[in-house]
Each structure stands twice: as C-alpha cells, then as structure tokens.
Amino acid sequence: MKIHIIEIGTFQLPPSRPLKDLIPEIKKIKLSKGLPVAFKLDSIIIDWHSPLPEDVEEIVLKPLFPEDRESLEVLRHTASHILAQAVKELFPEAKLGIGPAIDEGFYYDIYYPKPFNEEDLKLIEKKVKEIIKKNLPLERKVLERSEAERLFSELKEDFKLELLREFEDSQISVYTQGNFVDLCRGPHLLTTGQVRAVKLLSVAGAYWRGNEKNPMLNRIYGTAFFKEEDLKAYLELLEEVKKRDHRRLGKELELFLIEEDIGAGLVIWLPKGALVRKIIEDFWKEEHLKRDYHLVYTPHIALRDLWKTSGHLDFYSDNMYPPMELENRAYQLKPMNCPFHIYIYNQKRRSYRDLPLRLCELGTVYRFERSGVLHGLLRVRGFTQDDAHIFCREDQLEDELIRVLDLVIYFLKLFGFQEYQIYLSTRPEKFVGPPEIWDKAEKALKSALEHKGLAFEIDPGEGVFYGPKIDLKIKDVLGRFWQCSTIQVDFNLPERFDLVYVSEDNRFHRPIMIHRALLGSLERFFGVLIEHYGGAFPFWLAPIQVRVLTITDRNILYGEKIFQELKSAGFRVDKDFRNEKINYKIRSAQMEKIPYMIILGDQEEQRQTLSLRKRSGEVLQDLTLSEVITLLRSENTLSSIH
RNA sequence: GCCGGCGUAGCUCAGGGGUAGAGCAGUGGAUUCGUAAUCCACAGGUCGUGGGUUCGAAACCCACCGCCGGCUCCA
Numbered sequence: 265m266k267i268h269i270i271e272i273g274t275f276q277l278p279p280s281r282p283l284k285d286l287i288p289e290i291k292k293i294k295l296s297k298g299l300p301v302a303f304k305l306d307s308i309i310i311d312w313h314s315p316l317p318e319d320v321e322e323i324v325l326k327p328l329f330p331e332d333r334e335s336l337e338v339l340r341h342t343a344s345h346i347l348a349q350a351v352k353e354l355f356p357e358a359k360l361g362i363g364p365a366i367d368e369g370f371y372y373d374i375y376y377p378k379p380f381n382e383e384d385l386k387l388i389e390k391k392v393k394e395i396i397k398k399n400l401p402l403e404r405k406v407l408e409r410s411e412a413e414r415l416f417s418e419l420k421e422d423f424k425l426e427l428l429r430e431f432e433d434s435q436i437s438v439y440t441q442g443n444f445v446d447l448c449r450g451p452h453l454l455t456t457g458q459v460r461a462v463k464l465l466s467v468a469g470a471y472w473r474g475n476e477k478n479p480m481l482n483r484i485y486g487t488a489f490f491k492e493e494d495l496k497a498y499l500e501l502l503e504e505v506k507k508r509d510h511r512r513l514g515k516e517l518e519l520f521l522i523e524e525d526i527g528a529g530l531v532i533w534l535p536k537g538a539l540v541r542k543i544i545e546d547f548w549k550e551e552h553l554k555r556d557y558h559l560v561y562t563p564h565i566a567l568r569d570l571w572k573t574s575g576h577l578d579f580y581s582d583n584m585y586p587p588m589e590l591e592n593r594a595y596q597l598k599p600m601n602c603p604f605h606i607y608i609y610n611q612k613r614r615s616y617r618d619l620p621l622r623l624c625e626l627g628t629v630y631r632f633e634r635s636g637v638l639h640g641l642l643r644v645r646g647f648t649q650d651d652a653h654i655f656c657r658e659d660q661l662e663d664e665l666i667r668v669l670d671l672v673i674y675f676l677k678l679f680g681f682q683e684y685q686i687y688l689s690t691r692p693e694k695f696v697g698p699p700e701i702w703d704k705a706e707k708a709l710k711s712a713l714e715h716k717g718l719a720f721e722i723d724p725g726e727g728v729f730y731g732p733k734i735d736l737k738i739k740d741v742l743g744r745f746w747q748c749s750t751i752q753v754d755f756n757l758p759e760r761f762d763l764v765y766v767s768e769d770n771r772f773h774r775p776i777m778i779h780r781a782l783l784g785s786l787e788r789f790f791g792v793l794i795e796h797y798g799g800a801f802p803f804w805l806a807p808i809q810v811r812v813l814t815i816t817d818r819n820i821l822y823g824e825k826i827f828q829e830l831k832s833a834g835f836r837v838d839k840d841f842r843n844e845k846i847n848y849k850i851r852s853a854q855m856e857k858i859p860y861m862i863i864l865g866d867q868e869e870q871r872q873t874l875s876l877r878k879r880s881g882e883v884l885q886d887l888t889l890s891e892v893i894t895l896l897r898s899e900n901t902l903s904s905i906h
Numbered sequence: 907g908c909c910g911g912c913g914u915a916g917c918u919c920a921g922g923g924g925u926a927g928a929g930c931a932g933u934g935g936a937u938u939c940g941u942a943a944u945c946c947a948c949a950g951g952u953c954g955u956g957g958g959u960u961c962g963a964a965a966c967c968c969a970c971c972g973c974c975g976g977c978u979c980c981a
Contacts, residue, residue: 467911476907480909481909524973851943865939877941
C-alpha cells in the first residue's frame with residue numbers, strides 16, 4: 265500500500281502492517297518537527313499501531329506533532345493508561361472502569377474497596393513517573409471476542425467485561441505496555457516515555473457510568489503535556505482561576521455573603537454587590553421597557569394547586585420546596601415565574617391585536633438543590649431570574665425569536681462577552697403538542713439563529729418535553745464556558761391553562777409561549793461577571809468608581825470639596841482621608857480594584873488641580889476637575905451607548 | 907444524596923491529649939508623609955454543632971451542619 269504523509273513523503277507498506285514499520289525509513293529523513301505523534305486520516309486520529317484500511321491502495325495521512333491539539337489527546341489517553349498501570353501495580357485488586365482524555369487532561373475511574381485519598385495520589389504519581397521513565401513500548405493487539413472475554417475475566421476486570429459484552433465487533437483491540445493490558449480503541453503514543461510532563465490533580469468519587477445506582481469508583485484526574493513548561497503554564501492558569509474565584513473575590517471585595525447560619529445556597533447581597541446588581545437591574549428594566557415588554561411583579565408563594573395545573577408537581581417536584589399548610593390550604597414556594605405570567609395573560613380576554621404580549625420580571629425563585637451541588641453564586645437555592653414570557657401567534661414566533669436573540673446578544677456584548685456556544689435542542693422522544701408545530705418552532709428557532717448569523721450546534725432530542733429551545737453559553741476571559749441564557753418555546757402551558765386569543769375570524773386560537781432568560785439568574789451571572797473581570801469591574805459597573813485620596817491632613821478640606829463635586833456630577837465616589845501614607849492608601853484602593861483614584865496634596869491644592877491614577881497604574885497629573893469629569897464621563901460605556 | 911478532603915480570631919493560616927498562636931483587618935497613640943504596606947500599643951477565639959473516650963479534648967472516636975473537589979442535574 266502506498267502511504268502518503270503530508271510534507272514528509274511517500275512510503276510503501278505491505279498490507280495489514282502498522283505504520284510503525286515505517287519508522288526506520290522515516291527517521292532517515294531530516295524532520296524539522298521530529299517524528300509525528302500520530303496521524304489524521306480524514307477526520308479520525310490514528311496512531312502508529314492502528315490498522316489501515318484494507319480496501320484501498322493509497323492513503324493520505326496528515327501527521328500530528330506535539331504542537332497540534334489532537335496530539336495532546338493521544339498523549340493524555342496514554343497518560344491515563346499509565347495511571348491505570350500505576351494503580352494496578354500498587355493496588356492489584358483495583359478494577360478499572362474507563363479512562364479517557366478530556367479537554368484539560370485525563371482521568372481514570374477505578375474501583376477499589378477503600379477509596380483513595382491524597383496520600384495515595386502522591387504514591388500513584390510517583391509510580392506513574394517510574395513507568396514513564398521505563399519508557400515502555402505500547403503495543404496494539406487484536407483479540408477474538410472470546411479471547412478478550414477470557415483475558416479480562418482472568419484479570420477480574422468486571423467493568424471491562426461489562427463494556428466488552430456491549431461491543432458489537434467480533435474483534436476486540438487491546439493496548440499493552442509492559443505487563444499491563446487495557447481494553448482500548450486507541451490511539452496511543454509509541455512509548456510511555458513520550459509523556460514528558462504529568463501531574464495528578466485530584467481524586468473524586470464518580471458513579472460507574474454516571475448512574476447513582478451503580479457502584480462508586482474513584483476518579484483520578486490528571487493532566488499531561490509534551491513539555492514541562494506547558495504543564496507549568498497550565499498550573500499557573502489554575503492559579504489564575506483560583507485568584508479569580510468569585511467566592512474568594514466576593515469575600516475580599518465585600519460583594520456577597522453565603523452564610524451557614526442563614527442557609528446553604530442562599531445569597532446575601534452586601535452593599536457593594538447590591539449596588540452592582542442595582543445597576544444591572546435598572547439597565548435591564550429600561551432596555552425591556554424600550555422594547556415593549558411590560559414589567560410585572562408576582563408573589564414568592566402561591567397555592568400549591570397552581571403547580572398542579574402547570575404540571576410542575578409531576579415533573580419538577582424533586583426541585584421544589586415542600587408545601588406550607590395554612591388554614592387548610594397548601595402553599596408552595598415558587599420554583600418558576602411562568603404560571604403567574606400566565607394569569608396575567610388570562611386576566612382579560614385577549615385579542616390577536618394584543619399579541620405579542622411580552623411580560624418581564626426579575627423574579628426570585630427557590631429550587632431545592634442537593635447539598636453536594638451547591639457552588640458559590642453559580643449554583644444556589646434561591647435566585648432571581650431575569651425572566652420573560654412572550655405570548656404570541658404562530659406567525660409571530662420567528663420574529664419574536666429574532667428579537668429575543670437580538671436582545672441577548674446586545675446584553676452579553678455589553679457585559680464583555682463576545683463569544684458563545686449555542687445549542688439548539690430539538691424534539692425529544694416524550695413530548696407534548698402536535699409534531700407539525702414542533703417542526704415549525706424548530707425551524708423558527710433555526711432561522712432566527714441564522715438570521716442573526718450565529719453559529720450553533722443541534723442537540724437532537726435534547727429539547728424539553730414542552731418545546732424546543734436554544735441554550736447559549738458564554739465564554740469568559742479564561743476561555744471557560746458558562747450557561748446563562750436560554751430561550752424556550754412552550755406548547756404545553758398554554759394548553760394546560762387553556763390560553764386563548766380571539767382571532768380576526770372571531771374564533772379562539774391558542775397562543776404560543778416563549779420563556780426566556782437573558783442573563784439566566786442574577787446570582788449566577790454576577791458570579792460569572794466577577795470571574796470574567798477578576799473583580800475589576802468596568803467603570804459603569806464598578807460599585808465605587810472613584811476614590812479621593814489626600815496626601816496629608818492639610819488637604820482634607822480641598823478633598824472634601826472635590827468629593828462633593830464628583831458626587832453631584834453623578835459618580836459613585838468615596839474618600840480615603842485617613843492619616844496614612846499615600847502609598848498605603850493607594851494600595852488599599854488598588855486591592856479594592858477601584859477604577860480611578862484622585863490624589864491631591866499641597867501642590868494640587870495650590871494650583872487647584874488633581875492627580876488621577878488609573879487602576880492600571882497609569883498616572884495623569886495636573887488635571888482640572890472639569891477635565892477629570894469629562895474623562896470619567898467618556899469612560900461610561902452606558903452613557904456612550906445611550 | 908453519594909465519594910474524598912477540610913472547618914482554629916472579621917480574613918489568610920500555623921499548632922495539636924496538659925488548657926490558644928502569627929500576619930492582615932479593627933481600636934488607641936505617635937508620625938503629616940507624593941503614586942502598591944510608617945512605627946508602637948491594645949483588643950479580639952465556648953478551636954463548626956452535639957454526644958462519647960479520658961484525671962484532662964481544640965486535638966482521639968461517633969453523629970450532624972457547612973465548605974472544597976467530583977458524580978448527577980441545571981439558571
């Protein structure tokens with residue numbers, strides 16, 4: 265067979281031989297990037313061990329080198345095998361689950377009667393490094409199904425057997441290194457020594473195949489790179505992530521509080537955090553009113569029967585707080601706002617002329633979350649959705665969806681999020697409503713996305729039973745994605761609450777409902793914002809925009825005057841007139857991440873000027889107050905948009 | 907909920923069967939200073955909660971609560 269490797273050359277290989285056989289020949293060529301790690305055949309990654317297609321005479325391979333993203337996948341997959349080998353050597357009774365490469369590294373799920381702890385992890389890491397040092401060659405073998413079953417039952421690898429029995433192929437591939445064997449499709453490196461930099465990061469419990477009914481395995485997470493410096497850079501990134509952790513910054517910057525005595529997952533917004541929230545809320549309301557939404561407020565609890573009608577008791581009760589009984593009636597803390605908005609729709613007879621009816625609310629809801637899943641502001645039990653429900657006619661659906669998408673993107677960009685992952689989830693197996701309308705709604709969602717020129721992926725069958733939806737994840741400054749926005753079409757609730765409007769033909773028709781949240785929940789969005797900006801909010805969001813600092817006590821009077829003038833100019837300003845050195849006061853302001861400091865001493869006072877220090881450290885001297893005000897005003901993104 | 911780790915002053919953390927320690931923050935004083943930490947003093951803790959072991963527990967054991975990293979789910 266003729267093998268053409270791009271930019272390397274063309275080689276001849278006898279049939280059913282692996283690429284490995286070509287190594288001596290390839291090594292003779294001067295390769296600027298060294299020997300390839302693996303190859304790409306069309307869109308699949310193959311390694312030096314992989315069997316090549318048999319029915320063709322010629323294939324073209326794209327070589328993958330350490331700098332290619334896909335090579336890392338191969339490396340990490342091998343690293344996970346090394347991890348498994350290390351564990352098996354140290355703990356022979358351990359049983360292996362699965363061990364894939366993941367975005368940031370790899371893991372292996374391993375059963376062992378006694379769960380592993382941090383100390384075991386250190387031991388295992390040591391062993392991993394030994395195996396790497398031995399530079400064991402990897403081999404790929406193909407076994408008959410029965411042979412493979414015999415092998416893994418001899419090895420007492422129950423989980424592997426379970427996997428094996430579900431495979432359809434009669435031939436099973438395994439990879440070996442030293443005396444370690446693992447059921448595996450590949451691809452892998454040539455030798456364990458190619459894994460130059462590896463680190464085990466954590467152990468955690470993980471159910472076999474993610475199912476709570478299955479036994480719990482130990483998941484060992486690690487990461488690996490071709491170069492030590494890449495590992496170092498990654499560990500530094502982890503440090504950076506830690507520094508930006510909204511829970512830490514929330515404490516340091518006094519933004520919010522989650523307090524054991526108050527309750528897990530319940531958020532207290534401290535004055536500074538509350539101020540940021542107020543800015544977001546004011547802006548949100550204004551923008552919605554501009555776009556012909558009606559602002560509404562609804563109660564936090566309601567009679568439980570409401571949730572029976574809505575169907576939430578049937579499919580959502582696990583997430584709902586238990587009922588409260590009073591005067592023989594059961595009340596329910598609300599997990600969603602929709603039923604209330606439905607009653608607003610139903611408050612009077614609606615005409616086709618009333619549609620679309622857009623109701624919006626910053627509605628606080630309570631959902632019970634299992635204690636183990638709570639996480640700072642990102643996962644809480646009480647939160648405020650920036651919710652809206654749009655009731656429209658079928659012919660208005662696409663237009664409304666476009667308008668919603670417009671608004672989403674407008675908001676997200678303003679908050680500094682430029683990149684998104686968008687998923688369109690389509691009809692699941694269990695669904696309500698006529699399939700034709702589903703098709704129409706899916707089409708409407710799709711063309712709305714296309715109309716906005718937004719790239720998206722389709723998640724087939726992942727829609728909620730009541731309608732198709734668009735989920736939007738935003739990418740933060742560290743490249744992490746967060747789900748915030750969601751747009752869902754609903755055919756179910758209008759049916760359950762028997763919503764109608766009177767059409768031109770004087771007959772009743774059923775409206776379609778759109779649920780949508782742009783920011784998702786204010787709590788989560790705030791958490792994401794804190795991490796995105798590392799606590800250094802842009803000027804328009806900063807709880808304190810400017811701080812006035814005096815050099816000595818002599819300047820307090822002048823400082824007070826400047827402070828008052830900035831305040832009446834509409835800025836969020838505070839002052840630091842403490843009897844401390846200027847360096848000390850600058851340091852405090854800097855650590856509080858205040859965008860601007862105004863520093864004044866005798867010199868400024870005499871000349872009636874100011875010194876302005878930006879958060880970046882840049883200093884502008886000798887400015888007049890009106891120059892400063894002009895400069896600050898130009899910083900205000902919001903006013904420049906309005 | 908489950909698995910592992912953790913819980914000591916407002917914060918960050920040290921200590922560890924003989925009765926509590928640092929830095930920062932706070933308070934008082936000295937200092938009046940030019941763009942990221944001035945000095946001194948003081949004050950501050952039923953060592954997460956409850957129970958047990960012990961002459962003695964913050965340390966060891968058990969239960970619970972909470973937090974952290976995951977599994978699952980989602981805003």
